[in-house]
Amino acid sequence: MMPRHHIIVGAGLAGALLALLLARRGHRVDVFERRSDQRIRGYEGGRSINLALARRGLGVLEAAGLGAAVLQCAVAMRGRQVHPLDAPEVFLPYAHTASECIWSVHRGRLNHLLLDAAEAAGARVHFQQRLGLVDFPARRAEIINDGDRRVRWIDFDALLGGDGAGSALRNAMQGHADLHPEIAPLDHGYKELEIPPSAEGGFRIDGGALHIWPRGGFMLIALPNTERTFTATLFLPHKGSTQSFDVLETTEHARAFFEAIFPDALALMPRFAEDWASHPTSSLATLRLHHWHLDRRAVLFGDAAHAMLPFHGQGMNCAFEDAEALDRLMADTPDLADAFAAFEAERRPNAEAIQTMAVENYLEMRDAVDDSHWRLQRALELELAARHPERFVPRYAMVSFTRTPYAEAFARGCWQRALLVDATRGITDLAQIDLAALDARIHAGLEPLPAMWREFSV
Numbered sequence: 001m002m003p004r005h006h007i008i009v010g011a012g013l014a015g016a017l018l019a020l021l022l023a024r025r026g027h028r029v030d031v032f033e034r035r036s037d038q039r040i041r042g043y044e045g046g047r048s049i050n051l052a053l054a055r056r057g058l059g060v061l062e063a064a065g066l067g068a069a070v071l072q073c074a075v076a077m078r079g080r081q082v083h084p085l086d087a088p089e090v091f092l093p094y095a096h097t098a099s100e101c102i103w104s105v106h107r108g109r110l111n112h113l114l115l116d117a118a119e120a121a122g123a124r125v126h127f128q129q130r131l132g133l134v135d136f137p138a139r140r141a142e143i144i145n146d147g148d149r150r151v152r153w154i155d156f157d158a159l160l161g162g163d164g165a166g167s168a169l170r171n172a173m174q175g176h177a178d179l180h181p182e183i184a185p186l187d188h189g190y191k192e193l194e195i196p197p198s199a200e201g202g203f204r205i206d207g208g209a210l211h212i213w214p215r216g217g218f219m220l221i222a223l224p225n226t227e228r229t230f231t232a233t234l235f236l237p238h239k240g241s242t243q244s245f246d247v248l249e250t251t252e253h254a255r256a257f258f259e260a261i262f263p264d265a266l267a268l269m270p271r272f273a274e275d276w277a278s279h280p281t282s283s284l285a286t287l288r289l290h291h292w293h294l295d296r297r298a299v300l301f302g303d304a305a306h307a308m309l310p311f312h313g314q315g316m317n318c319a320f321e322d323a324e325a326l327d328r329l330m331a332d333t334p335d336l337a338d339a340f341a342a343f344e345a346e347r348r349p350n351a352e353a354i355q356t357m358a359v360e361n362y363l364e365m366r367d368a369v370d371d372s373h374w375r376l377q378r379a380l381e382l383e384l385a386a387r388h389p390e391r392f393v394p395r396y397a398m399v400s401f402t403r404t405p406y407a408e409a410f411a412r413g414c415w416q417r418a419l420l421v422d423a424t425r426g427i428t429d430l431a432q433i434d435l436a437a438l439d440a441r442i443h444a445g446l447e448p449l450p451a452m453w454r455e456f457s458v
């Protein structure tokens, strides 16, 4: 394969990884990134400080040679610690085996690792240089230097767009082809708060769990960091006359709300008032497009193509799979238009499936995890998973602990959910269930999950 010159827009998580993969193949790679170099100026992303890395995302990073380095700055989370308002806390393990966990990683540190690796492989990253307009017929792109305000036009063969949910490349493509964007904003926003280490320097609550305070229409979650802190995120409706960001106008209102609704969490946050006042309230949305590429001239990947709600912790994982697939298909398919079309055909159904599952997971996390019937279904799910480890893999596990394509996980999950609902109808105890009959249904209805999707090396 002839070396090519590739231009990537955005050096976020997906853009930096794609730069690394393409540079490793011997291509010339230039990346234009709107922000300044975080490695010099400190992280200024303004978005979630830590992210849940799942098996599939780690698998891509391992293949890129970064697995060990990433795990060094990650904390393993082996289950959900649920904090009901008026009942004792309960720990719900994700699975029976210790290898099945997700990892909490620092967004900034992970981005640094990827940028260092991309540059070491030969990619050139141009910071504070953002994409402006694009002249697709002439194949020229406007690059605006936000440092010195200079504007220049560069020639390109193809633009690879990893410039995130507000993608400038996507906007430019929309002028030449109807990408058919559908944006579904969530009526809930989020705000981040910090739980510092204890006076002794340890975690204040279990550092091996993802903590959830489900409260019906809204929730608080907290993910651990290697510094023994937690980043807590409150997801709450933007508007509403009672429990919404709108009515929490002052820090005093917010404190009173926490005292009533999240008293145990508030007790862990000595800097609550400062965090509340200084941290922004941000919005969330799902973005779907009918087309991800403009013939051979441009393609979108990561959040630029399919921003999703964060409630399955999969946006970054999906974006890493995108980068891996785009690199592979560009290497295997001589014509870029064919490569981009194959990329869209492979990845779009999967992105749409995880977008749907992210919405469903939100409802489950905020409403269901402290519901006794939901827990009965979950107990049955784990029982069936133990009886049929190769066939009946819970949907959360397929998404988080295997590399099962999202669309396949979604389809199998629908089948399994129907069986669980059916089997627990009118039932209060697992002992009342005819497990042998369920065994037969599972053998008839579910093929074993292919081994290549289930392999673990951690």
Ligand SMILES: Cc1cc2nc3c(=O)[nH]c(=O)nc-3n(C[C@H](O)[C@H](O)[C@H](O)COP(=O)(O)OP(=O)(O)OC[C@H]3O[C@@H](n4cnc5c(N)ncnc54)[C@H](O)[C@@H]3O)c2cc1C
Pocket: 009, 010, 011, 012, 013, 014, 015, 032, 033, 034, 035, 047, 048, 050, 051, 052, 053, 129, 130, 131, 132, 162, 163, 164, 165, 166, 167, 168, 169, 190, 301, 302, 303, 304, 310, 312, 313, 314, 315, 316, 317, 318, 319
């Ligand atoms: C609250 C929250 C929690 C989340 N939690 C998780 C989680 O637990 N697990 C998970 O897998 N995912 C999670 N996600 C999703 C994850 O953050 C994204 O899916 C991921 O960052 C996508 O990577 P990306 O590279 O496509 O986009 P981004 O990370 O947004 O990177 C885009 C880059 O493009 C740059 N850029 C933008 N415009 C231009 C321009 N015009 N020119 C040049 N550069 C430009 C930006 O500065 C940025 O560096 C979460 C998201 C949110 C909001």
